[in-house]
Amino acid sequence: MKSFFTIEKASHAGFDYFTVKSKVLGQRGDISVYKPAGNHENLPVVILLHGVYGSHWAWSLKGRVHEVLEKGIREGTLPPMMLVMPSDGLFQDGSGYLKHHDADYEKWIVDEIPTLIKEQYKEVTKKSHFFLTGLSMGGYGALRLGAKNPNVFSAFSGLSSIINFSEFEQFIEDFGQLKSSVVSPENVSEVLLANRQNLKPFRFDCGENDDLYSANVAMHELLKKENIKHEFFTYPGEHSWEYWEKYIKESLLFFAQNIKKTN
Helix, strand or coil: CCCCCCEEEEEECCEEEEEEEECCCCEEEEEEEECCCCCCCCCCEEEEECCCCCCCCHHHHCCCHHHHHHHHHHHCCCCCCEEEEECCCCCCCCCCCCEECCCEHHHHHHHHHHHHHHHHCCCCCCCCCEEEEEECHHHHHHHHHHHHCCCCCCEEEEECCCCCHHHHHHCCCCHHHHHHHECCCCCHHHHHHHCHHHCCCEEEEEECCCCCHHHHHHHHHHHHHCCCCCEEEEECCCCCHHHHHHHHHHHHHHHHHHHHHHC
C-alpha cells in the first residue's frame, strides 16, 4: 500500500520540492528538501519548522539555512545533513503543529514527513538520525513534538519559541478559531514535564529583545528547578529573520554533537 496517493516532485538549484496528498491533513502538503552534494550513507535529517504566516520555503529563502549548513561543511564544523522543510499544513495564520478536530498537524510532521524522506532518498536509512527544530510557532512545535516522540527524534531545539499556547493570540488574527479547532491546547513546559523520563537532548534560545524572552527564561528556570537537563542560551536580537539566520547554526552544531556522542 502506498504511503501517499500522489507525489509531485520538482528539483531546482539543489532543492527538491514535493507536494503530496496527506492522509492526516485530508489535503495536499508541501515540503522543501536540501541534500548536500556527494554520496552519503545514513545521512542525518534535520526537520525545520517555520513560524506563523510562513510555509515550506521560509527557512531556505528567508533564513538561508542551506548556506549556513554548506559553510559549516566547508569549515569542517558540521557534517553533511539533509534539511527537510515542511509547511505546517497551512491552517489560517498557523496550525501550531497541533492535532485539530479535522486534521492532525502533529502526525503530518512526526509520521508522514519521515516516511516520505525514507521512501524518496536511499541515503536516509534506519541508521539515520532525525532531528527537529523550528522558530517561533515552529519552536513551539519542535519542543513539544521532540519531547513526545523520543522514538523518532534523536535531539530537538527551539529558537525564539512560543512557550504557552495563549501567546499565539499576539501573532494570529483569529485566536478563537485556533483555540476551538485544536483538540488539546498545550504549553511547552507542561509537555516537557509530562515526558521527563524519556526526553532526548534538547536546547532552546531566545533574543534578549524578543517579546517571548520572558516566557523562555521562565521555562528555563522551571526546568532547572525540576532538574530536567537542557541547554538554554540568550543572545542579542529580536524576533526576526536576522536572529534566526544567525543562530540556527547553534542548533545544527548541537545536532552534530549528538551524532558524535551516539556513533
